[in-house]
Amino acid sequence: MLQFRDVCASYEDSQILFDLSFEVEEGSVTTLLGKNGMGKTTTIRTLFGLTDRIGGDIYLEGDRINGVPTHEIAKRGVALVPEGRQVFPTLTVMENLLATARNGCDGLEEVFDLFPRLAERKGSFGNLLSGGEQQMLAIGRALLTQPRFLILDEATEGLAPAVRREIWGALKRLKDRNLTILVIDKSLKPLCKLGDRHHVIRKGEIAWTGPSEVLADADSEARRHLSL
Numbered sequence: 001m002l003q004f005r006d007v008c009a010s011y012e013d014s015q016i017l018f019d020l021s022f023e024v025e026e027g028s029v030t031t032l033l034g035k036n037g038m039g040k041t042t043t044i045r046t047l048f049g050l051t052d053r054i055g056g057d058i059y060l061e062g063d064r065i066n067g068v069p070t071h072e073i074a075k076r077g078v079a080l081v082p083e084g085r086q087v088f089p090t091l092t093v094m095e096n097l098l099a100t101a102r103n104g105c106d107g108l109e110e111v112f113d114l115f116p117r118l119a120e121r122k123g124s125f126g127n128l129l130s131g132g133e134q135q136m137l138a139i140g141r142a143l144l145t146q147p148r149f150l151i152l153d154e155a156t157e158g159l160a161p162a163v164r165r166e167i168w169g170a171l172k173r174l175k176d177r178n179l180t181i182l183v184i185d186k187s188l189k190p191l192c193k194l195g196d197r198h199h200v201i202r203k204g205e206i207a208w209t210g211p212s213e214v215l216a217d218a219d220s221e222a223r224r225h226l227s228l
């Protein structure tokens with residue numbers, strides 16, 4: 001689905017990604033891990049053309065997408081649930097959902113089935129929702145674009161354990177429907193259960209790549225890079 005090959009990226013004079021290479025296989029759940037400030041969000045921004053790529057290539061379903069504008073990447077079926085949720089505060093849940101929907105109400109029942117709480121609160125304004133409800137709404141909005149590839153940046157950060165479990169459960173159901181998913185998160189336990197392949201970023205480079213069985217081992221090299 002996605003391939004980064006030796007990608008370098010910078011914010012003005014400051015280079016953040018250094019020859020970063022990794023892949024996301026179609027139908028898999030892949031994770032990007034790493035301590036704060038290591039370049040995970042920058043990697044996603046570079047995919048969407050929001051940070052300057054100064055070297056290397058990015059491929060989406062085999063097509064090189066260097067320089068392809070953000071809206072075109074979205075049109076090709078890549079949906080992002082950004083860090084910080086970014087729901088519209090003065091729109092209702094329903095209006096928030098329909099604001100990004102690709103085909104009107106198509107997929108709405110699926111979103112409500114995944115997150116029944118959103119159906120209960122469909123008339124509530126974005127700014128009156130709890131953090132967990134906002135996160136569900138952000139995921140719901142992304143799903144209504146009918147993506148083939150869903151990317152979540154810190155989707156469970158700051159949420160209560162029960163809400164986190166609900167979000168992990170929803171992602172598992174989406175995985176079972178064969179959606180390709182890339183997750184940035186710090187919750188190793190659920191990631192080991194859900195993820196197929198994991199990449200640890202350290203100072204803008206891939207420091208470790210491996211499967212869940214190895215990441216789950218507290219003595220693994222991956223854990224040393226994460227200092228957990």
Ligand SMILES: Nc1ncnc2c1ncn2[C@@H]1O[C@H](COP(=O)(O)OP(=O)(O)OP(=O)(O)O)[C@@H](O)[C@H]1O
Pocket residue numbers: 011014016034035036037038039040041042043
């Ligand atoms: N707009 C920007 N201008 C300049 N430097 C930036 C900008 N955004 C991020 N950086 C720097 O780029 C580096 C990587 O940041 P990035 O947000 O990609 O890290 P991250 O791994 O996603 O971390 P976090 O878990 O804290 O979100 C950091 O050193 C950060 O200070």
